[in-house]
Amino acid sequence: MAKVAAASSSKSAPRKWTRRAEARPEEILDAALEEFTEKGFDAARMEDIARRAGLSKGGVYLYFDSKEALLKALIEAKIGPIAQNAQLIAQAGAADPINALKLLARAAISRFADPKVFAVPRLVVGLSGRFPEFAAHYRTHVVEVARAALESLVAAAIARGEFRDIEPRAAVRAFIGPILFEAMWTHVLRGESAFDTPEKLIEQHFDVVLHGLAKERTS
Amino acid sequence: MAKVAAASSSKSAPRKWTRRAEARPEEILDAALEEFTEKGFDAARMEDIARRAGLSKGGVYLYFDSKEALLKALIEAKIGPIAQNAQLIAQAGAADPINALKLLARAAISRFADPKVFAVPRLVVGLSGRFPEFAAHYRTHVVEVARAALESLVAAAIARGEFRDIEPRAAVRAFIGPILFEAMWTHVLRGESAFDTPEKLIEQHFDVVLHGLAKERTS
Amino acid sequence: MAKVAAASSSKSAPRKWTRRAEARPEEILDAALEEFTEKGFDAARMEDIARRAGLSKGGVYLYFDSKEALLKALIEAKIGPIAQNAQLIAQAGAADPINALKLLARAAISRFADPKVFAVPRLVVGLSGRFPEFAAHYRTHVVEVARAALESLVAAAIARGEFRDIEPRAAVRAFIGPILFEAMWTHVLRGESAFDTPEKLIEQHFDVVLHGLAKERTS
Amino acid sequence: MAKVAAASSSKSAPRKWTRRAEARPEEILDAALEEFTEKGFDAARMEDIARRAGLSKGGVYLYFDSKEALLKALIEAKIGPIAQNAQLIAQAGAADPINALKLLARAAISRFADPKVFAVPRLVVGLSGRFPEFAAHYRTHVVEVARAALESLVAAAIARGEFRDIEPRAAVRAFIGPILFEAMWTHVLRGESAFDTPEKLIEQHFDVVLHGLAKERTS
DNA sequence: TATGAATGAGTCTTCATTCAT
C-alpha cells in the first residue's frame, strides 16, 4: 500500500513512462480481482495476475508488497465507491423517502448485476474465515453505512405515515435480502434469470416488498 | 467415495475396532467442514483435518482419495438433509400454504442460525469460481428444490385468494432473501444480532414480509 | 530446534525406522556444515544440503524449521564440546599450569588442524556482520570461557614464579594468536604448511611463546 | 574493471559532471565495502550499494560489469596499499631490525583498529570457500609479502645476535598472530577491549612477544 | 487399519541485470 501510494502520488513531475506506471496499480488490481474471483485467493497465481495485467512475475511486487497486501489493497480500493453512494443518496432523498428507496434499490440491483462489482463482496465472503478483518472492514465501511442510510429512510417514511410502524431494521433486511439473493443466484449459483431485463426485477421487487404479500390487510 | 462405500459397507465381520472404523468417514467429514470453514479449502491442511478427526495424516487417505474428493463427499453428504426437508414440508403443508410457509421459514431460520449448517453453503459460495460444478450441484439439489416447493406454496396461497396475484418467484425471493441476509450478517460479517431470540427474528420477518411495508394498500 | 529436540528425544519407544530418523539431524547438520563452508551460508542451497544428507528437498524441513534455524542449530551443536574441553583441562591442570597450557595448546592445534572443526568459527566470522548474535554467542560460550581458563592458568604460573609478572590477558593473546593465525593460513588462505608434522608446529610455538612468558631463561 | 579504467582515464575533455564521474568508482567501492561487511556479499543488495554511493540502481553498472566484478575490484583496490607498506618499511629498516619490527607492529595494530581496513581481510575470510581465488590473491599479494618482509627482519636480528636462533617463520607467527587475534576479538566478536589506548596494546604485545624472541633478557 | 517419514511439484518472493528514455 505504501508502495501504491508512493507510485500514484507522484503526479506532479512529468515522466516519460507516464501512462504505464501511473495506470499500473489499477491494472493490477483489476487483474487480481478477476483471478481471485475465478480461482479463489489461494489458487490464483501471482504470475497469472501479472500476466493478465500485462507485466511479468516480478513486476507486481513493484507495486504491492505481497499477495496478501494486494488482496487488502483490492478490497479497500473497491469498497469506497459503494459505501459513498449509499450515504449520498440517503441524504439527498430524505425529503421523499420512498422514492429514495426506489432509487437506491435500482442502483443496488444494477450494480450487483455487474459481475465485477459483485466480485468483491463475494471474495470477502469466501475469505471471511481466514481473514475476519476483511469481513469486519466490509461490515463497518459498507454494510453498516448502507444499513444506517436505509434505516433512516425507512424511519422517515414511518414518521410520514407512508410506512406502517415496523422495525426499520427488519424493513431493511426485507429490502436488501432479495437483492442479495438474486445476485447470489446469478453470479454464484449461475442460475438462469427469471426475467428479461433488470428493470423487470426491480419492478417485481417493489411490487412484493413495498406492497406486501398478503391480499387482505389484517392490521 | 468408492472408498467410503467400501469402508462403510463392511458391516458383516465384527472386529475390535468396529466402532471407530464405522464412524470414521463421518468424523473426517466433520473435521474437514470445520477446517474448511475456518481456513478455506486451499489453506486448510490435510494433516489438521486428520488431527481434528483423531487420526494421522495418512489415515484420511484410507477413506478419501484426495482432498478434492473429500470436499466433494462433504458437500454431498451435508446437502441431502436440507433438500429433503424442503420437499417434505412443502407436500405436507399444501392444505394450509401460509402456515406451511411459516413452518418453513421457522425451520430455515433456526437451521441457518447453526454455524455448522450454514458452513456448507458458505463453502460453496467461496469455491463457486473454482468448482462451478459444486455450485451447480447445490443449485440443482438444494436451491431449486426448495424454490419449487416454496413457489408451489405461494401459488396455492394465491389460488386460495390468500395472497395477491404476484409473481411466485418474486415472492419466494422476498421470502428467502432476508433469511439469507441475516445469516450472512451473523456468520460471515460477524455482525451483532439486533434481537434477543431467533423467535423475534421470525416474528419480524413475518411481520414485514407477509404483511408488506406500505401502510396504504393501493391495489 | 524444537523439531530436533522432539525428534531426538523419542528414544524410549522402539521404532521401525530407528537408525535413519534418529541419525538424521546429525547427518543434516554435517551436510550443512560442509555446504556452508564450501559455498557460504547464502550461496548454499537447501536442496544440496538435503541431497548430501541423503534426503530430498523437503526432508530437511522435517527436522529444522528454516535455513536460519539450521544454521543456528549447527553453531550451537558444534560449539559445546570445544568450550567444555577448555574448562575441564583448565581445572584439572591447576596444579601444574605450564604443563596444562602445553596440553591445551596441543589440543587446540590438533583440533584446529581438522577442517571440520575449524569450519564453525570460520562460518561465524563470515556471518558476524549479518548475525551478530552468533558472534556474541560464540564469544560468550567459547572464546571467553577458554580465555578465562587460560588466564587463570597464566595467573597460577605467575603466582608460582614460573612466569614473569605480565598481563595475563596479553599472555593469552600471545598464546592463542599464533594458533589462530596458523589455522587461518592453512584453511582460509590455503597456504602451504612450513613443517611436516603438527608436532613440529607445537614445538615451535612453545619455543617462542613460552620463552616470552617464562621467568627463567634456559638457553 | 575494463569499465573502471575506461571511466577514469577520460580526463582530457572537461565536462560539468567531471568531479562526480571521476570520483564515482571509488565511492561505489567504499559503499560496497560497507554493505558487504554489514550484510555479507550475497545478502548485500546492489541497490543499497548504489544508494549509499549516491546513485541509482542502474548506475553502478556504468562502472562495474557485475556484482562479482565489483567484489573483485574492491579486493584488489584495497589490497595494494597494505602490501606496499610492508615492503617499504621492511627495506628501510634493515639497519635496525628490532626497531623496524616495532614500527611495523605499531602500524599493523593501528591499521587493524580501523574497521574499514580490517573489513577487507574479513571479507576474504568469509568468501574463501566460494572464491578461493580471492583468498589466494590475498595470500600472495599481502600475507606472503608481509611475511617475507618480517622474516627477513627476524633473520637480520638473529644474524646480529639480537634474537635467539629460532625459526623465523615461527617468530613471525608469534608476531602477527596476537595482532590478528585482537582484531578478530574487536571487530568480529565485538568483545570489549582490555586496555584504554592502542598504545597500551602495543606495549603489552612487545612485552610478551619480543621477550620470547630476544636473546638478552632485560627485566 | 494406522502411522508418520519421505517425496517433489508448485508458488511466492527476491534481486541482479537490462534498457528505453
Next chain:
DNA sequence: AATGAATGAAGACTCATTCAT
C-alpha cells in the same frame, strides 16, 4: 552519465500424497 521500470532466473518453503512398517 543517469534513472528506475521491467524482467526472469533462482531458491526457500509448503503440503498433498505415497508407502514401508
